[in-house]
Amino acid sequence: MHAQDGQAKKKAPETELGRHMEKMNDAMRTLRTQVADASKNAASLALVATIKENATASLKLEPAKKAEVPAADQAKFVAGYKEQLQKTIDMVGKLEAAIKAGDNAGAAKLLDDVAAAQKSGHKEYKQQKKKAA
Ligand code: HEM
Numbered sequence: 001m002h003a004q005d006g007q008a009k010k011k012a013p014e015t016e017l018g019r020h021m022e023k024m025n026d027a028m029r030t031l032r033t034q035v036a037d038a039s040k041n042a043a044s045l046a047l048v049a050t051i052k053e054n055a056t057a058s059l060k061l062e063p064a065k066k067a068e069v070p071a072a073d074q075a076k077f078v079a080g081y082k083e084q085l086q087k088t089i090d091m092v093g094k095l096e097a098a099i100k101a102g103d104n105a106g107a108a109k110l111l112d113d114v115a116a117a118q119k120s121g122h123k124e125y126k127q128q129k130k131k132a133a
Contacts, residue, residue, distance in 0.1 A: 024058075028047075028111075036108045063081055068127070081125045091113050094110055
């Protein structure tokens with residue numbers, strides 16, 4: 001295994017929103033490994049609750065990228081962020097219902113949808129890290 005230098009290490013979140021996102025990320029990572037396993041449904045529901053809680057808290061916050069948007073467009077930018085996040089929360093609600101109904105295959109599929117929503121949400125609303133030239 002190649003030794004990684006310090007720069008390859010993940011930086012701690014710099015914003016309150018980033019801290020909520022990080023908690024969602026940890027829960028998602030574990031959930032992915034076990035969502036299809038019905039014997040782990042109780043633990044999976046706890047992870048889903050963590051995702052929901054942190055996503056709901058994130059609704060009250062604004063992306064740091066707002067500062068890069070012209071003043072006239074900021075309200076629309078923030079509204080778009082909240083709308084997309086709410087849609088993601090709704091998906092997580094469906095995922096929760098699927099687990100409760102014992103539909104683990106459906107839950108796994110919904111988790112893929114949540115991951116896709118994460119990707120597009122980040123593309124639009126997360127500040128892109130500037131690469132060192
Ligand atoms: C389960 C789904 C999601 C996960 C696991 C997730 C995870 C993350 C992670 C790990 C970060 C980096 C945190 C840091 O180190 O600073 C982040 C940042 C961010 N995410 Fe998400 N994310 C999800 C969904 C979304 C959605 C749907 C949106 C937008 C609608 C979004 C918007 C953002 C923004 C704006 C940031 C940058 C933080 C800031 O501006 O302060 N995320 N997310």
